[in-house]
Amino acid sequence: MKKVIKTANEVSEQIIQWGESHEIDTCFDRAQRLKPCPIGASGACCKICHMGPCRFVGRNAEKEAKGVCGATLPTVASRNLLRMAVGGAAAHSDHARDMAFILLAVANGEAKDFKITDARKLYRVAEILGIEFGSGRSAKDVARDVALKFLEDFGRQKGEINYVKRAPKKTQERWKKWGIVPRGIDREITEAMHRTHMGVDHDPDNLLLGTLKVSLADGWGGSMISTDITDILFGTPRPVKAEASFGIFKEDEVNIVVHGHEPSLAEMIVDVVSEPEMIAYAKSKGAKRINLGGMCCTANEVLMRHGIPTAGGFTNQELAVMTGLIDVLTVDIQCIMPALVGLSRKFHTKVITTSYKAKIPGAIHIQYDEHRAKEIAREIVKIAIDNYPNRKAEGSHVSQKYPLIAGFSHEYIEYMQGGSWRASFRPLNDAIMAGRIRGVVGLAGCDNPRVPSQGIHRFLAIELIKADILIVTTGCGSHACGGAGYMTPEMALENAGPGLREVCEAIGIPPILHVGACVDNSRILTIATAMAEEGGLSDEIGGMPAVGIAPEWMSEKAIAIGCYFAASGVPVIFGGESPVGASEEVTRIMTEVWFERFKGALHFEPDPEKILALTLNYIDRAREALKLRKYEPGRFGIERVLMDMAARRELERAAKPHLGIY
Ligand code: BF8
Numbered sequence: 001m002k003k004v005i006k007t008a009n010e011v012s013e014q015i016i017q018w019g020e021s022h023e024i025d026t027c028f029d030r031a032q033r034l035k036p037c038p039i040g041a042s043g044a045c046c047k048i049c050h051m052g053p054c055r056f057v058g059r060n061a062e063k064e065a066k067g068v069c070g071a072t073l074p075t076v077a078s079r080n081l082l083r084m085a086v087g088g089a090a091a092h093s094d095h096a097r098d099m100a101f102i103l104l105a106v107a108n109g110e111a112k113d114f115k116i117t118d119a120r121k122l123y124r125v126a127e128i129l130g131i132e133f134g135s136g137r138s139a140k141d142v143a144r145d146v147a148l149k150f151l152e153d154f155g156r157q158k159g160e161i162n163y164v165k166r167a168p169k170k171t172q173e174r175w176k177k178w179g180i181v182p183r184g185i186d187r188e189i190t191e192a193m194h195r196t197h198m199g200v201d202h203d204p205d206n207l208l209l210g211t212l213k214v215s216l217a218d219g220w221g222g223s224m225i226s227t228d229i230t231d232i233l234f235g236t237p238r239p240v241k242a243e244a245s246f247g248i249f250k251e252d253e254v255n256i257v258v259h260g261h262e263p264s265l266a267e268m269i270v271d272v273v274s275e276p277e278m279i280a281y282a283k284s285k286g287a288k289r290i291n292l293g294g295m296c297c298t299a300n301e302v303l304m305r306h307g308i309p310t311a312g313g314f315t316n317q318e319l320a321v322m323t324g325l326i327d328v329l330t331v332d333i334q335c336i337m338p339a340l341v342g343l344s345r346k347f348h349t350k351v352i353t354t355s356y357k358a359k360i361p362g363a364i365h366i367q368y369d370e371h372r373a374k375e376i377a378r379e380i381v382k383i384a385i386d387n388y389p390n391r392k393a394e395g396s397h398v399s400q401k402y403p404l405i406a407g408f409s410h411e412y413i414e415y416m417q418g419g420s421w422r423a424s425f426r427p428l429n430d431a432i433m434a435g436r437i438r439g440v441v442g443l444a445g446c447d448n449p450r451v452p453s454q455g456i457h458r459f460l461a462i463e464l465i466k467a468d469i470l471i472v473t474t475g476c477g478s479h480a481c482g483g484a485g486y487m488t489p490e491m492a493l494e495n496a497g498p499g500l501r502e503v504c505e506a507i508g509i510p511p512i513l514h515v516g517a518c519v520d521n522s523r524i525l526t527i528a529t530a531m532a533e534e535g536g537l538s539d540e541i542g543g544m545p546a547v548g549i550a551p552e553w554m555s556e557k558a559i560a561i562g563c564y565f566a567a568s569g570v571p572v573i574f575g576g577e578s579p580v581g582a583s584e585e586v587t588r589i590m591t592e593v594w595f596e597r598f599k600g601a602l603h604f605e606p607d608p609e610k611i612l613a614l615t616l617n618y619i620d621r622a623r624e625a626l627k628l629r630k631y632e633p634g635r636f637g638i639e640r641v642l643m644d645m646a647a648r649r650e651l652e653r654a655a656k657p658h659l660g661i662y
Pocket of ligand 1: 446555
């Protein structure tokens, strides 16, 4: 029988093989066994009422197939896509709502374990929201107003969400023209559920505009709110060295994994594991120390701010348990495989759920409450320590790990291009104009066991930087790159094209910039806006030599992200078969019609080579439309000289010695 390649990650592969020899089943095996239903997979199944499910198959199904109610295939496919985007927008936004409640509790003095870490970011956000700060107002008072203002974004019935005004004017005008400015996050989610109910909206174009609207409520609403509050509470990221892969786990230490998405409990656990009493307790059980590692987007949150090492992304979660070294795996919400609990029973690992919204039968449940966050964090860490002596010998103990640099917030990217007092996006725009950097790609989204996992991420990362394309990456895209050792400055020397290499060398950055978790795709919107406002390229997000790619997507959140980028003016390419591929009409609207209206698009393309070709084509066409210098490797136009870090620090010391970084 032909051997199926399950992952492109060599370290994961070792663990998978160990699992196979011990008859341990993982998502990779289940993906092989469970072939997707081709009708549902292409969007040709309607199951929103109990006259069906209706299948839209047969020759000329696009025009002739009808459901019991008379619905057509394009109606059904677009309705299915809208429901996916709703799920994604709801997930990100509910996460954001909880962050807003934590900020409010901190402002009211009710969540005493947290504080406002980045007051400067708080004031920047207050300024955008039109909230008064300075003149004797305490940070807590400002934070209270910010939290309440954000909470209004969820329940607003009319008007527009606050952060719409952060987008370039021209981008906003397009949204207004096509009626997709989100009013309130919850309102858009509810309305989308209503219009996809049986017998309501049947116009594919209108349903797809609804998809863009609810997705904008995620990108410029929930996700952006979440990013900003997280920065205010826990600090705006700046570069930090860390490590990735399964070798981060230690045989002689208590190993705890924080997995999921909301960062507040994980932040508390970061604090608690270095408390002297906790370390002493761990030593009393025979462990040298307490070692914390991250998984999925929680990993990205604590990696970006504290350099906590990451075990990897979505398809790595079961493999972490299979190392046999995890004493506690604590999870909250989203992207958590329920298989973890059954798997953990084969080892000594305890799985702890912490959100009433996300329970798994068989797991220990400890309800998280931000009002007693540290106490709960201590309870979890103690369970891990008590479990350490139960560790058995079995498990796939691997030692490989890779260095990486993370922490590239929008603020730091601005700072690195000019220092505290000359911070701007000018050098990046100049480098693009001169052809030194050909364009920018956001490499994001999940990793997926239906393809050799992380492989398409890796392929595209290498090919794109070779082609002088700067990559910003988030979520599991960043795990795929980090777990391959791609996120170091040396990577630029070895693999980047000549123009990108020079820029990376001058600034001292990797060619692949880790900008955060999945909600931090909102940072990419902010970066694109800053580039538009800097001038010299497009005066809106649309038309930039920029593309978004989610080559191994699997979640509804990815659909919402893809759609908010498309609506914002970014052509987006997803890997895998299209979830609406059964309908030519829907496919045409998402590509040609959206491009005409918004300069963005959503493609689905399973072939990695074609994803690459389409990306380069979009970037080169955008350069041409902007009348930029034709990209030729190694040949650049004139641009402003980039100062290296040492020169910049010198200049800053001389000019404003009191200023901190960023
Ligand atoms: O979209 S949310 S853990 S799987 S990266 Fe990864 Fe984060 Fe999940 Fe998918 Ni995004």
